[in-house]
Amino acid sequence: MNLKAGLWQQQTLKLTMTQELSQAIALLQYSTQELTEFLENKALENPFITIGDVSSRKNNKNKGKAEKKNDWIEQIADQSFSLEDQLLSQLNFKKYSKFQLSTIKDLLKYLDESGYFRGDTEEIAQKRNISKDLVDECLTIIQGLEPVGVGARNLQECLLLQLEWEFPDDELAQKIIKDHFLLFAEKKWRMLAKELQVSIKEIQDIFDRVQQLNPKPCAEFSTDHTHYIVPDAIIEVTSGGISVRLWEASTPKINFNEPYYKQFSTSGDHHVGKFLQEKLQDFQWIMKSIEQRKETLAKVITKIAEKQVEFFLKGSQYLNPMTMKELALELDVHESTISRAVREKFVQTPFGTIPLKTFFSSTIQTVYDESTSSSQVKNVISNLIEKENKLRPYSDQEIVEMLKTKEGIVVSRRTVAKYRDQLGIPSSSKRKRY
Known part of the structure; x- marks a missing residue:
């Protein structure tokens, strides 16, 4: 074996992860929202990048002002009450002392979005320097308000409160929820029927009754706004076949502020010139990465449409088996490219807007x-x-x-x-x- 020390030259091929390549990979896997946030941040970093058309924004702004003048009455009707406001409005303030009302208002802050009480009555009593009995009494007052089930400390108590209100005479149902909730929930009905000396049919009827109750009594008061899914592409069935088009309206358009750039380029300062070159190159990289993202998405979605024709014509039950590896081989790309391309992407179809990942199955x-x-x-x-x-x-x-x-x-x-x-x-x- 020759172990002599020496110098040799060897030529090898090696892929280097450049900044441009890294950015292109990142943009491909971005969802529409993530891409928008990325571009907005870039516009803050790069003074020569502008988002959208300024004139159209001004027009929209003026239009918005005009609309606000006309729909102020509708805006009043649009104001929604919080859960806390809704519950306080049911109280007879003359019936309770100021001390009780103050404690009730404090307890309402511990209600979660579903109406469950998530506080600790002992800790609250110590914090307010009052007896735990008084805190429990105020919590009971809250539990007497509507929607029925509000203020419950857990699902068991929530269902029990509703049963006592909806079916006050059903003692068996109340006993089962109060004393045998675990057996009932796990459907160990034979054991439960034997213990309570009742038929399984009676327990099943109670189960049907409990199914009608609301496990999240205050969910309707949630202040969360509806988040709408914006499709990345639209696939339609036309007389000429299946058409695919990217939906680019949701992504902000970026432009390069050429006049601003030229204004500084005449300064003759070396450092300014270097700064300008970096920012111009940054813009060009972004534009190229966005274009690559569009091309890859278009190729992937078009290929999916070609391989899932029956799905688009007949429905989800006709989804053909297809893996990312198979699609990658057909498009002559790496499997990870397909994975990034379909991540958090949605497509509008004749059967609704669905995630691109839906089309891949074993x-x-x-x-x-x-x-x-x-x-x-x-x-x-x-x-x-x-x-x-x-x-x-x-x-x-x-x-x-x-x-x-x-x-x-x-x-x-x-x-x-x-x-x-x-x-x-x-x-x-x-x-x-x-």
Whole structure:
């Protein structure tokens, strides 16, 4: 073995992660909102980058002012009351002392968005230097307000408050929720029926009654605003076939302030010139990265549309099996590029706006040497369970056999259980009716 020291030259090919490449990769995986935030931050960093058209913004601003003058009455009607305001409005202030009202107002601050009380009565009593009994008394006053269930400390108490209000004569239901809640929730009804000396049918009827109650009584008062999903592309079915177009209206347009740039470029200062060159290059990199992002998205979404024609023509139950690796091979790109391209991206289809990741599913073999997707298998499982006899629901193993004999789909019992859990469908023992 030759271990002599020496100097050699060796030529190798190596991919270097440049700033431009790193930025292009980052922009590809950005969602529309993340891309907007990125561009807004860049506009703050780079004085020569402007977002949107200034004149149109002024027009929109003036238009907004005009609209505000005309819709002030509608704005009054639009003002929504908070949960705290809604509850306080139900109190008879003459009935309670100032001390009680002060404590009630303090307790209301501990209600979460669903109406549950998340405070500690002992700590509140110590903090206010009052007795715990007084705090509990004030909490009971809150629990007597509407919506029924507000002020409950947990789900059990929330359901009990509603039962006492909605079904005051149903002593068995109240006893079950109060003293046997865990057994009831876990559907260990045989054990519960034996302990209470009642029939399973009676417990099942109570279960149906409890299902009508609201586990989140104050959710309607939540101040969270609705967040609308903006699609990155629109796929339509036309007489000429399936069309794909990127939806760019949601992404702000960036421009380079050429007059401002020229104003400084005549200074003759070396440092200013270097600064200008850096900022111009920064703008060019961003524009190139955005263009690459558009091209990659267009290629990926167009290829998805080509491979999922039946989905767009007939619906989600006709989703063909397709993996990111398969798509990457067809587009001659790395699998990670597909993963980044579909991350947090949405597409508007004839069946609603859905995430791009929806179109990727594992391949499952059938007895006919064909393949189907996991989404199709889930649809079949869901339909089988929906039509089953609830007095004798199908076990996971029975579903395995039915998938094989009726649909020609070969899956294991474990796979059926996993898909059932993903669909939010309980096991056969918990689906059973009496």
